[in-house]
Amino acid sequence: MKRKDIKKRPLSDTTIEALEPESSMYRELHADGVYLRVKENGMKDWQLRYKKPDGKWTWMGLGPYGKGAHQLGGQEAREEAVKRAKEAKDRGIPLSELNSKQAPDKLLQEPFSALMAEWLEIKRKDWTEGTYDRAKRMLEIHITPKMGNRPYRTILASEWFNLFKGLEEKGLLETLTKARSYCQDIYALAQVTDRTQYNPINNLHKFLESSENENFAHVSPAEIPELIRAMRAYPSRPIAIGLQLLMLLAVRPTELRSATWSEFDLKAGLWTIPESRKKERRDFVVPLADQTVKLLQELEKYRDRSDWLFPGRNTRKNEPISNMTFNQALDRMGYKSKQTPHGMRHLFSTAANEAGKDHRIIDAALAHKVKGVEGVYNKAMYLQQRRELAQWWADQVDVLAVSGIANIQLA
Known part of the structure; x- marks a missing residue:
């Protein structure tokens, strides 16, 4: 009107x-x-x-x-x-x-839980369903038990600090970082709607540890060959295949663990990730190297009635494996705080850049948003060039596993 x-x-x-x-x-x-x-x-x-x-x-x-x-x-x-x-x-x-x-x-007297619910509904418009569910679950587990029923205007910064410090002492750094960021944004909603002038979460990050470095941890160049061999020898073959796929595909861990067989065309060597599961909220086509296709064909032998590549243990829930499964596997292999699933993307990106590959192709392979004319989106952008890049990387991984020589300079 x-x-x-x-x-x-x-x-x-x-x-x-x-x-x-x-x-x-x-x-x-x-x-x-x-x-x-x-x-x-x-x-x-x-x-x-x-x-x-x-x-x-x-x-x-x-x-x-x-x-x-x-x-x-x-x-x-x-x-x-x-x-x-x-x-x-x-x-x-x-x-x-x-x-x-x-x-x-x-x-x-408006409780924090009411403000949080309003914020979640706003974020739901931009987030994937998976991101929304994870954020909601995290807040319900770690925040609302202590703060949910409290009037948010009366909660002191020191009280929030003590809550977050407790997560830090438990070693839940990634949870701490995300929870703090979410709560800060929730208070920002109250500020822009004239419900409070004060955001008690501001500046707390200066006195708390961050998970940023740990989340993207990666091994040194000299350790890459041994990492590859350790992943290939992991006792659970499906998880061993999953770890290798993370390195070869350089996708976000949540995209692989939540992948379904219906998204793959192994004959064409393509994997189409639907927009509902992409951080960028758009379909994305991933070209598959020959080695990747072979690993998927092997993994398919373990397939049960589920459509998940990596189904969870509880068949009644029909869910994929936990988001901590690959992390725990790396921890058991001795790579705790040295190599994370997400850090595999860094290994690929650095190797490709050091080899002088076209930065546009690398960014497209990593599904990075690019500003300007180059950023105009096409879900199959540079598909042939990315296929060649994927095959180059898979061949490099094979060479590293056998020769044990890594000439990659990691930042």
Whole structure:
């Protein structure tokens, strides 16, 4: 609905819901000096227009529009404006001296779990289902038991620090890093919707360990041949094949562990990862080297009724293996904190760059987003060149396993 089509005031909920954003922010009178502000991104909130003691007109934020626990409908916004005016009169101060970001009473007790649920729904639009489920599960396990029922405006930075420090002491660095980032973003949502001015998560990262380096850990050049041999000799053959595929394909670990046989065309030597499982939210075609096809053909001999390449142990749940399976295998092989599944991508990228391969082909193989004209997407971009690159890498891996000589300089 366009603002020019408004027929009456106060604005009805139907009208408010239907109002469309424009190229710039605008306000529409609701009633009694209360205006609805519509931002360029479609977000809507309430503001009170009033005159300061010096005679100049100004605005005071009343709260976001909506029907949620933290939001105000049209009548509630008018009541909030009356309450603010009465408070200023009772205190004998100008309305301008009240905190313009003061939250309505019902917002003061809003629990962190409610804010978290709202944030998750917003993120759900951009995330894959798998990413959403993992984030929700992580927050429910590690955050909500202690913070879920607490009014988020009253939780101190020191309390958040102690919670995250507990994860650090347990060695859950990747969980710590993601949980902290998520919670910081959740508070940011409260800030941009005028529910709080304070984000207690800011600056905590300066005093906590990070999983970034550990998550992308990789062996030194001299250790690559032994790593290849160790993976090939791993006692569980399906997992041994999975580890080798991670090195040859250079895909994200979650993409491989969640892969299904229906995504592969072994005759054509292609694997199509659907957009629902790609971080970039787009289909992606992976060309397969000859060695990769042979490994997949061998893995297919272990196939049961499941369509998963790597089915989990609990057949009732029909789920793939845990996201920690490949990590644990590397740990058992003696590579804890030295080589991670994700670090396999680094080995491939560095080797290809050191060999002088075209950076555009390398970026395309890794599904990296590229800015500008080169970044215009085609799910089969550089397919033939990437097939040649994949075959080159598979041949290099074979040579390294046999010769034990690595001439790769890793950053």
